[in-house]
Amino acid sequence: METIQPLLEKARQASISVRQLPDSQKQALLKHLAAAIFDNTAAIIEANKKDLDRMSDADPKKDRLLLTESRIGDLANSLHEIAALPDPANVLLSEKRLANGLLVQKKSVPLGVVGVIYESRPNVTIDVAALCIRSGNGCVLRGGSDAFDTNTILVQIIQASLKAFGVDEHAVQLLPTDRSLVNELLTAVKYIDIIIPRGSEQLIEFVRANSRVPVIETGAGVCHTYIEKTADLAQGATIVTNAKVSRPSVCNALDTVLIDAPVASEFLKLLSPQLEKFEVEIFADEISYPILKELKYPYLVAATPEDFGREFLSLKCSVKVVEDTTAALSHIQQFSSKHSEAIITNDDAASERFLNEVDAAAVYLNASTRFTDGGVFGLGAEIGISTQKLHARGPFALEKLVTEKWFVFGNGQIR
Secondary structure, eight states: OOOOHHHHHHHHHHHHHHHTSOHHHHHHHHHHHHHHHHHTHHHHHHHHHHHHHHSOTTOTTHHHHOOOHHHHHHHHHHHHHHHHSOOOSSOEEEEEEOTTSOEEEEEEEEOSEEEEEESSOHHHHHHHHHHHHHHTOEEEEEOOGGGHHHHHHHHHHHHHHHHHTTOOGGGEEEOOOOGGGHHHHHTOTTTOSEEEEESOHHHHHHHHHHOSSOBOOBOOOOEEEEEOTTSOHHHHHHHHHHHHHSSTTSTTSEEEEEEEGGGHHHHHHHHHHHHHHTTOEEEEOTTHHHHHHHTTOSSEEEOOGGGSSOOOOSSEEEEEEESSHHHHHHHHHHHOOSSEEEEEOSOHHHHHHHHHHOOSSEEEESSOGGGOOTTTTTSSOOSEEEOSSSSOOEEEOGGGSEEEEEEEEOSSOOO
8 A cells, every 4th residue: 555545534534423423322332342342252362363373472562462352351341331431522611601792612522533553452452442432533543563463353343333333434444554654644634633652662752753743652661669668568579569470561560679778688588589480580780689699589680771761561670779769769750751650658758759759640659550551540441651741641541532622602793
């Protein structure tokens, strides 16, 4: 394909049919889609296996690509959750009558057409389509070649549900994976209202540098957990282990553990057996390395400067011993991607300082960073975790897929 313009034109036109769909019909459509996904579980798994067979077992993205019966069931269930949420569009935000008699209203309206560029995450296909349908938007999806077969069957199922409800199927489209066509998408200001990259830092940087369409950045997470000297160390070890091993390939997984020097030996003695069970490779700084060496930790590497500020996306993490809270905050300020950061402490002053000073979309006190998720936060699902500050921050979910529009009613007024 030499150009995607015809596809983009169809998406723009089709978005009108989604916008005009009554709220009850959008809810019914998503429930219909949930049932269709569940009924096609075997076909989805078969298509997914084709993608998995092309990917190396050593690739950390393989877990994100994998769709099991359980994960497909979770996708179907999330559609019911999204359907149950209130429609964020067509909400009267303000209303006033001016002295000249004009009635001025401000309402929420759909963004229009949402473009999403993402990598080996086929669940994003369902999440984005569902959120856009619920909010009255069209969407164009540019998934990675790694998930091509899975994304293809998912979009076919989505389009069949759209047709069943009399909606133009082009309201949700899967674009070709040809990289030469990405720039055309990024400059399609006539057809696309917003671009959302979800994936690696390299992908996000490329989109940021080359897009003429407004961009909301999501995806990259360099997440720290700081063990302050008054922390319940046993609790801290459990939290760190969960944040690292429960699903290491996702953006809210832990990357770096910061430990106050007075408790470093005691904490690592508690933490190391838990991480060893999962064969977590630790990149240790010059203070923690000899401690872990003495503990005979088997998966130990001396850290280099490049191991801090690194998103591992696998069973690896870095460890650094810091002098105090000020040093921990300085480290996070330097290396954080502004995604999710946690402090484990029993000191009220330290927790208040950390939560207020850390510049991140989500900050945690005595809890795992793994909770940063649209579904967990009660938002149904998300397109991604926004790490910027304009329009959306944190889970980019249903409530943020709208903009504002002014409606002015007159009776012959002139200025």
